[in-house]
Amino acid sequence: xxxxxxxxxxxxxxxxxxxxxxxxxxxxxxxxxxxxxxxxxxxxxxxxxxxxxxxxxxxxxxxxxxxxxxxxxxxxxxxxxxxxxxxxxxxxxxxxxxxxxxxxxxxxxxxxxxxxxxxxxxxxxxxxxxxxxxxxxxxxxxxxxxxxxxxxxxxxxxxx
Numbered sequence: 500x501x502x503x504x505x506x507x508x509x510x511x512x513x514x515x516x517x518x519x520x521x522x523x524x525x526x527x528x529x530x531x532x533x534x535x536x537x538x539x540x541x542x543x544x545x546x547x548x549x550x551x552x553x554x555x556x557x558x559x560x561x562x563x564x565x566x567x568x569x570x571x572x573x574x575x576x577x578x579x580x581x582x583x584x585x586x587x588x589x590x591x592x593x594x595x596x597x598x599x600x601x602x603x604x605x606x607x608x609x610x611x612x613x614x615x616x617x618x619x620x621x622x623x624x625x626x627x628x629x630x631x632x633x634x635x636x637x638x639x640x641x642x643x644x645x646x647x648x649x650x651x652x653x654x655x656x657x658x659x
Contacts, residue, residue: 504649507535511638518635522628529590536598543657544600556596556604591634603656611640
């Protein structure tokens with residue numbers, strides 16, 4: 500299990516590095532993260548709870564992405580996946596959805612988004628790009644949460 504945790508932290512580090520440096524992350528990195536987080540989630544819950552949580556989380560994601568898409572289309576009048584939201588961000592959301600029970604997923608999603616906004620507001624004057632490296636900032640947040648959780652109690656992320 501330690502190897503899985505180290506691989507998760509390394510994968511989050513790669514996502515952070517690539518997103519902050521080039522604003523592009525290789526797609527297979529997200530697939531690796533989805534597999535690792537899914538495996539960890541599956542190991543810490545029952546099969547029924549695992550499948551139920553994934554279905555609920557993906558349902559929540561569909562609603563959120565649908566509302567964001569409609570807002571972009573109606574209010575901003577911009578291309579959604581070209582100018583507003585990246586495919587990597589969606590894949591990172593999917594990794595969270597597969598990697599955690601529903602309550603934990605929602606809490607992590609909300610607080611990682613808040614963390615990303617706060618970091619972006621503090622660093623936007625030094626940034627080379629006008630857009631938020633969302634997946635990179637969320638990866639930093641998730642890495643910090645994992646480190647704190649694994650030092651304290653390794654199961655608390657899966658008991659909510």
